[in-house]
Amino acid sequence: MSEALQTWSWFVRHPGHRLWDPTAGCGVMACCPNPPELRWILDVVVTVLPPQDARTLHKQIAALDELW
Template identity: 80%
Template sequence: MECCPNPPELRWILDVAVAVLPPKDSRTLRKQFAALDELW
């Protein structure tokens, strides 16, 4: 892997993590991701 990977290419890892979280935690993390997505 490169020094600085491309976040969109690795987003699938985060999507898998969110999928296995309990619903409340999943919603919280998705909201945080949405805020970060706006910065990128």
């Protein structure tokens, strides 16, 4: 989970994130992340966390989503 959150944070803050092309890249999350896959992972994690932890993570993700 922390790797997915760190990668999502890095990705949305990276100046070239808007140039993402689903047909390009190596497929390695740390190098060429797939945004829909990252968000899916984070959404799954939110659903299995205890309610308070889920709310905290959801707020973090929502703030990052604003950058996307």
